[in-house]
Amino acid sequence: MNELTIELSTENGKCLYEQIYEYIRKEIREGKLLQGEKLPSTRALAAFLQVARSTVELAYEQLLSEGYIESIPYKGYFVCRMEELYHINMETEESESEKSEQKTVYEIDFSPNGIEMEYFPFGTWKRISKNTLIDDRSEMFALGSPQGDLELRTTIAKYLYSSRGVYCSPEQIIVGAGNDFLLLLLEKILGRHVKIGMEAKTYKRAYRIFDSFAYDIHPILQDRDGMVVEELEREEVSAVYVMPSHQYPTGNVMPIGRRTQLLKWAYEKEERYIIEDDYDSEFRYKGKPIPSLKASDKMEKVIYIGTFSKAIAPAIRISFMVLPKKLLKFYKENLSFYSSTVSRIDQTILNEFIRDGYFERYLNKMRKVYKAKHDLIVAGCRELEEQFVLSGENAGLHILLKSKTGKTEKELIECAAAYDIKVYGLSDGYITKERPETNTVILGYGGLSEEKIKKGMDKLKKAWSV
């Protein structure tokens, strides 16, 4: 019988059975104890090591449960037969610190993604979350409905009705952790082989997502009213992705005429659907908000996607999708096992935030804040009127400037950069194979202070003066 001379220590804090277990485990892994080899009986080993028999038994049990040894009745313990063991690769790799891609930082960055967080009612949010954690805890920590809590969906339905003209029941709403997740879910609903039409200039993130679905994406000719519907027929797509209230990047509003054309297209065939991304409809600075396309959809053909990440805060990972009845039925029958991606705590907080009017108040506040910024940047642009045509104003958080003097977007960006200002090229938005060199730049202002906007516009005047 192979003698197991185990150095048992009482210093290293490890209990005796653990030391025995680890020693034998090591011996087996290193092949020093051969497969099929008999181990000493617990009694013998206990006596040999001068420990309690139960200690050895504990060690053997662990080895048994991990499959290193087997016990054969009336015979004893044997090392299991197993393939040459793959040892754990011990060297812990030094964690390569996150490669935050080296993009130069500008003094003023007119990013279209910037938003203002200064006025967010943290106090209120904090108070609500505090209360949320007080009352009915257990419920709060249980897993909720896959579609999201009914209370929140009811609140969202009311909100959609009053502010976006959308008529839907809470049952049609699916709450999810961001648009990306909802689109992943939508892929499972619409299926794999979808021919989808997107405006030639569109929201790049949505394009990338559909591309990651391996969807057959058709860039659709786009005039100032948006997607040219005749093209959809020609391209034989079955779904389209649009932003009718405020198209990104053009900032155009799809007029009612084009909307009805688009709806008509969808009504004509069973399999046709329209995906409406209503991403920043909350912010309109002139007259009333533009109604959503879904509001005019009387045949359940529009899949409506909205988010609170833009209107409240990017960190609030809560978006929602309104499914047409037919798709809802499919979802309920085939996909409702996907569990919710939003914690009930967050859902409850958001629900109260909207239900108790804080959201509406915050939106009104932000409309004023963004309008002030909007007016500033528009005023700045007016002074550039000889050289540029302004478009995309009156809504959203960005505007477009098109050079009349034949300056290319590249030149405009470079001249601005020379003055430590970052502006963005319209061509980034193109999903067509060849990206046309445009004469248009995009200026976002959501995240910039009024001073910075003023200063930025003054600098741009200089930068683009020649």
Add this chain to the structure above:
Amino acid sequence: MNELTIELSTENGKCLYEQIYEYIRKEIREGKLLQGEKLPSTRALAAFLQVARSTVELAYEQLLSEGYIESIPYKGYFVCRMEELYHINMETEESESEKSEQKTVYEIDFSPNGIEMEYFPFGTWKRISKNTLIDDRSEMFALGSPQGDLELRTTIAKYLYSSRGVYCSPEQIIVGAGNDFLLLLLEKILGRHVKIGMEAKTYKRAYRIFDSFAYDIHPILQDRDGMVVEELEREEVSAVYVMPSHQYPTGNVMPIGRRTQLLKWAYEKEERYIIEDDYDSEFRYKGKPIPSLKASDKMEKVIYIGTFSKAIAPAIRISFMVLPKKLLKFYKENLSFYSSTVSRIDQTILNEFIRDGYFERYLNKMRKVYKAKHDLIVAGCRELEEQFVLSGENAGLHILLKSKTGKTEKELIECAAAYDIKVYGLSDGYITKERPETNTVILGYGGLSEEKIKKGMDKLKKAWSV
């Protein structure tokens, strides 16, 4: 010129321009104002209605921006040409109240999904979240890294190293809102056409998810050590899904011998990967925890998925995935634009909860709590030894009872139901075409109080006595 006799009211709270806008909009939608028809000039209409000209201009501007009318320089305003308008379907559907499928409620339900929330340190959680909302707000409400905050990923990496023997850098970790989302993301990484092997008896939710990917799922013959590796060769699968530390539903541990076989299989071909779902490894009541399979993976072939929804609370929608380097590279190059599904607030709270040792303490507490329940149910089973074989004990939150007397699972479930007790059939776990009628029932105890477990086992003794 068509006269617009608009009833302007000062009662209904609507401002004048809105009333004019809505009246004209209605006239157009109902075809009373014909397409191409000229509208009165703003001056004329203002005079006619005896309102300020600016009021009419505001109304016209809104109609312009929504595309109902167009302005032709030196000519005036005209109703746009558009297809017959689809009117908004006005009747708001009565919301059919959620159909919570009518499943009978039992006095005692041995659900395998139940978990204990009684001992969750709500106070601590509340305190941390409170503090989280105090310091650096704006950062907290900004959108974080797509993979999750580096702090949290670092904490998770440390935790995996110390408690699961997994060596990975934070860069390899992706944090997501639940396993379902992470699997949706994994689909985009592994691609569409994956032949995946799953044990014949497996976790149904995972099966449904892979099925919703339209993956080619091959049920793999399963012995008490788990998946039979030779079968994988025969079925020519490229990926497998396993739960080595505690297989669901069998409750078996995959022994080291089978693990090395499985790893060897994966090492042999470039495209082969193992998905390890380590769903309830935290709970082991005998000896030390079983190490993860990932811990023995020295060739970056194991995709490790873990969750905090089970160990902390289902409502904490935070799971994580450890990607092998090759897949990580693909993810970073092609999919990192998918934005994070977990709010930074929740990530920060969880990070502190783990980092400051509360998680470890809570786990230790819960191991004791669950062990007490485990021991109670096992004791109860001992009294049924003549009729049943017990298996799946010593870990997790459920055990299995196999009838020796030839009682079918159906009979066992029905007898139990007669005593107002709910137990579950093993056959639910089968993914093979024909579901064999088994003699085995599953009893989960995580969510039941010790009294209920005692009472339940006593009742089952009676129920199954004949």
